[in-house]
Amino acid sequence: MHRADMLVIGGGIAGLSVAARLARHGRVMVLEGEGAPGYHASGRSVAFAHYGLGNEPVRTLTALSMGELAEHGTMHPALHIASTADIAALDALEDVHRQFRCDYTRITTAGALALMPAIRPEACAAALVDHGSLKLDTNAMLQAHAASLRAHGGKLVTGARVHAIARDSDGWRVEAGGESYAAPILVNAAGAWADDVAHMAGVTPIGIEPRRRTVISFAAPEGENVGAWPFTKTVGEGFYLLPEGRGQLLASSMDQTPSAPCDAAAEELDIAIAADRVEQATTLPIRRISHSWAGLRSFVPDELPVIGHAAGAQGFVWCAGQGGAGFQTAPALSRIAAAAALGLPFPEDCTAAGLSARQFAPERLDA
């Protein structure tokens, strides 16, 4: 039996970021079912931090995280483009950028084309460029959290898929990878599988909905310095596009197809839709898809993370529902989750920014 003060199920960004914080307060073991951390959603993101997604609390979490994210990010502009029909949505997004005091500029079609010459003018009646967005090194983020966990005496156990959870007078007992683990506190950071973990523990599920998102990669036009192109995103339905590595571009139609928790794979139709959206709105010819992948973004109905103790299950702490913003909110969210697990007050700066423990508590979903 391996005894710890806190067990964390899930070695994605959610689990590792909270585990790294908890390890300063006790012995922490992270149990990850796959052979390496970050295999699922956390290994499939497009690694960007910006204000063009999520609801207000998610944007507030992003704002509270930007300073720490900068350690593993480089400034890269985000260009939000709007067709004539989407001008009102662009206005609303401008209000958001003003509210969060972003370094942004509202620009014309010509201004957008100067930044991103492949846009077809008819796809961009107006635009907004956020100069303060970040391209993240998500692998470095995961590795830094794992290193911090180890440096504080914690352990990441891979190949440890949890298949049974029981509670006795000492706390939680967990069976994984042929070994038994025990701790009074159990953090559920199992991403798309968060409700499966709750079922095993006899805890009321939160109704997590994994949604599949597809990304394609294709060669940029020869001779074009695409590395300088902004992360380009339609404010309404459409696509996003960003440079990646040498001469490659990534794109997504921002699909979000409900899925069972699984090792998500890109489907032909979703790949075709992403390519078509890019070709409709830009002059980029996609002759061949170099690579494609899909990952699951997991939400509850109000699209806010779920952080806090499960009612009636002492020591069971939720850290789930990060949706499409798990990296860009991780610095703030892991502080909130660590405080909840340790029974400490909600972080002061988060309260000052208008957030509250109640907003993220699992009980809100009972209503």
Ligand SMILES: Cc1cc2nc3c(=O)[nH]c(=O)nc-3n(C[C@H](O)[C@H](O)[C@H](O)COP(=O)(O)OP(=O)(O)OC[C@H]3O[C@@H](n4cnc5c(N)ncnc54)[C@H](O)[C@@H]3O)c2cc1C
């Ligand atoms: C295409 C795409 C693009 C994205 N782009 C961005 C972006 O630009 N910026 C951003 O901030 N976010 C982005 N996201 C969202 C981000 O990737 C997620 O919010 C984040 O990775 C969720 O992290 P997680 O740790 O909760 O989940 P995961 O990374 O899925 O981790 C959960 C882990 O739990 C493990 N697990 C599950 N069940 C068990 C069990 N029984 N026993 C042991 N282990 C178990 C799994 O193996 C998994 O490794 C994107 C997501 C996708 C799919």
